[in-house]
Amino acid sequence: MAMASADIEAMILAAFPDALVEITDLAGDGDHYAAKVTAAAFAGMNRVKQHQAVYAALKGKMGGELHALQLTTVVPD
Numbered sequence: 117m118a119m120a121s122a123d124i125e126a127m128i129l130a131a132f133p134d135a136l137v138e139i140t141d142l143a144g145d146g147d148h149y150a151a152k153v154t155a156a157a158f159a160g161m162n163r164v165k166q167h168q169a170v171y172a173a174l175k176g177k178m179g180g181e182l183h184a185l186q187l188t189t190v191v192p193d
Contacts (some may be wrong), residue, residue, distance in 0.1 A: 117188055118145065118146030118147050118181070118183045119146065119147075119177060119181040121139040121141060121149060123145075123168065124139055124149060124151065124174070124177075124182065124185075125137045125139050127173050127174055127177070128151070128170060128173050129141060129155070130172070130173065131169070131170075131172070131173035132153065132155040132157050132169075132170075134155060134156055134157070134170070135153050135154060135155035135157070136152075136153070136154040136155075137151065137152070137154075138151065138152040138153075140153050140177050141176075142184075142186065145182065147182075147183040147185045148180070148183060149185050149186070149187040150158065150187075150188070151185055151187050151188070152185070152188040152189075152190065153170055153187070153188070153189050153190070154189075154190040154191075154192050155189070155190075155191070155192070156191065156192055157165070157169070158189055158190070158191045159191050163189065166189035167187050170187060170189060171187075188191065
């Protein structure tokens, strides 16, 4: 079962309300996405912790409904 990009965005925004989230469907199949998440909440976190925080926001969907996610996290200027 594929996951809609709007659902991914909504889950990330629920955890990071101030974030700017850009989702791209990489393969056009609803299973392979890229996400760029820019959030002030990432300040002070290393890249691994930032990615873990985003994966936690996806509440176990990663590897199930969401097959692949190329993730980029950014702290705003």
